[in-house]
Amino acid sequence: MHKDELIQLHTLMAQIRKHFEHMGLSPYGEYDSLSISPLHVHRSKAEHKHAIFVLGNDIASALSQDDVSGMGRTSIRMHELATRASENIANTN
Template identity: 50%
Template sequence: MFLVQLKDYFEKEVGGYEFSKYGQLNISPLQIHRSKADHKRAIFTLSNEIASLVAADEPSGLARTAARMEQLAQMDNK
């Protein structure tokens, strides 16, 4: 349920995000009649899509270091 709340947050509050792979599964945490395997697949699919969004928004350590060095260089020119 927590992952679905994160999905809803990204869709409504942040905007521009789609969770198409999860949507194609057509499953909800409230559907207790569905199999455990279906729910596992949904959890892993949604987790993967959320992780991909977070990873895309956060630059790598090397990119952050380069950006910080540029900021420091610009401060030195003032």
């Protein structure tokens, strides 16, 4: 995926998160500690990719609180992907 596509996906997921917050679900987690938003276009492609995985994990975790379907497994997978993306960032710096 190109950086601009990742930023678009990051934007969409941030909007989903905001919608969940409005609905009373609280997808707060590791994403807030990253200090990155879709507006930070100067940040690296790898950092946006990591943020997407972390945000996906936060959203999936929030959904799994009310849903016993596959969301719990999705949360675990997103966490694994976020960890891998974080390791890639550390290796490139």
